[in-house]
Amino acid sequence: MPLHPEIAKALASLPAPPAGPLDPVAMRASEAEHLPPVTVELPSVEDTAVGGVPVRVYTPKDADATLVYFHGGAFFLGSLDTHDHVARELARATGRTVVSVDYRLAPEHAFPAGLDDCYAVVTELGAQAPVAIVGDSSGGTFAAAIAARAHDEAASEDRRVVSHQVLLYPSLDLDFDEDRYPSLRENAVGYGLETAGLKPFNAFYLESGADPADPRVSPIKREDLSGLPPALIITAELDPLRDEGELYGERLRAAGVEATVSRYAGAGHGFVQHFAQIPEYHRVYDEIAAFLKEV
Numbered sequence: 001m002p003l004h005p006e007i008a009k010a011l012a013s014l015p016a017p018p019a020g021p022l023d024p025v026a027m028r029a030s031e032a033e034h035l036p037p038v039t040v041e042l043p044s045v046e047d048t049a050v051g052g053v054p055v056r057v058y059t060p061k062d063a064d065a066t067l068v069y070f071h072g073g074a075f076f077l078g079s080l081d082t083h084d085h086v087a088r089e090l091a092r093a094t095g096r097t098v099v100s101v102d103y104r105l106a107p108e109h110a111f112p113a114g115l116d117d118c119y120a121v122v123t124e125l126g127a128q129a130p131v132a133i134v135g136d137s138s139g140g141t142f143a144a145a146i147a148a149r150a151h152d153e154a155a156s157e158d159r160r161v162v163s164h165q166v167l168l169y170p171s172l173d174l175d176f177d178e179d180r181y182p183s184l185r186e187n188a189v190g191y192g193l194e195t196a197g198l199k200p201f202n203a204f205y206l207e208s209g210a211d212p213a214d215p216r217v218s219p220i221k222r223e224d225l226s227g228l229p230p231a232l233i234i235t236a237e238l239d240p241l242r243d244e245g246e247l248y249g250e251r252l253r254a255a256g257v258e259a260t261v262s263r264y265a266g267a268g269h270g271f272v273q274h275f276a277q278i279p280e281y282h283r284v285y286d287e288i289a290a291f292l293k294e295v
Contacts, residue, residue, distance in 0.1 A: 003191055003238055004266040007275050011192055011268075022200055024076050024107065031082050040088035047080070051124035053117045054102035056080045058091040065132070066125055067096040067292075070118050072137030072168075072273065075205035076106045083136075086273055090134060093285035094292055099125065103142075111210035111217070118142045119149060126150065126161035132292055133165050136272055137241075138205075140170025144219035144248070147229050155227065164295060166288055168234045168272050172220040173244045174202055174212040181243035191238040193269035198240065220248050225255035232260050232291040234284060236267040258295055262287060 002008070044059040069090060071083035080087075080102050091098040103117035125131050135143030143165050150161040176198045178184045188195040206212065215222035231252055235245045242263070249261035264271060264281060276282050 001237065001266045003268060004275070004278065004280075006278055007192075007266070007268060007271070010275070022204075024105075024204060027077060028079070031077060031079070035081055036085045038088070039085065040092050042088060042091055045088075050099060051120035053121050054080075055121060056084070056087065056100045056102070058087050058098040058100070060091045060095055060097070063091075063095060063097040065096045065292075066129070067091075067094060067098050067132045067134060068118075068122050068125060069098055069100045070103065070133070070135035070139030070142045071100065072135070072139045072270070073105075074171075074201040075114060075138045075141075075210075076201075078105075078139075083273060086136070086276075089276065089285050090288065093289040094132075095289070096132070096292070106208045106210075107204040110208040111205060115142055115145060115216060119146050122146055122150060123161060130160045130163035132163050134168070134288065135166075135170065136168035137270065138171050138202075140167040140245075141172060141174075141217070141219065143167055144170060144172060145216045147231075148215065148219060148222055148225075151228055160229070162229045164232070164292055165229050166232045166234070166291065167245065167248075168284075169236050169239050169241055169269050170219075170233065170245050170248070171202075171241055172248050173218045174206065174210070175218065176202075181240075181247070183243040184240050187238050187240045187242065187268075191240075191268035193240060195240045220244055220251070225252050225257060228252065228255070228257050230258040230291075230295040232262065232288065232295075234272070234287075235261060235263045236269055236271055237263055237265050238267060239269040241269060260291065 071078040087100040103114040133143045147165040210217045233249045235242045249259045252259035
């Protein structure tokens, strides 16, 4: 189906991007000037640290479990503030304490600094009881990589650190050859994130030492997916990254992992962050909550 009319209208109103190379500092400043309003009030929202890593903790009433959230932003954008509304919605819908990780960003911090920050938070909290992890876009890259690493490091001790993984339109293959997935061509232009922008946006991460052939960087390249935690993979119909997320779900199921792939029609990349106020997309939070309860 075509792009949702409200999304199409919003994209049409955006100014053309500035010419020249990407400037991380200027782009972060622009993000900070356009933060979404707070629409979900919670009993407690606190900035603190876990495992030496800055985090923001969102605690709903009667929370009885923990969810760790990794924001997106192509590894060099995004912050606790730009994704504050997503974390609040996750806490409201799931009834879990949400710990949003303020991980270090490229290019100032070379790979695997951000990934290590996220893993440190997960292992610190998961030592008490298994935690669910959620990540969107590049945060989904981290979530998939951390689920695998936690499985490998805990397997010898017969324990589980990560109970569930939720990947929102994840970037799972940082080899951006347009022939690898049909969606890279089908959704190349006109839907927000464009295929031609993938390389320059991810260059800060890749040039910091992240190798696309490394499963920590491209989780879909991991050969053995057996034993990984149950997964919910949310994809967007008009996202260049759609097919790699859906293929990952197929590969998880083939390896015996309980995995659900849910495609949102008429949506482009980033719809949870930018367009979840639209009723047909806001239900993504209820889908996540149901997955965490039922699996």
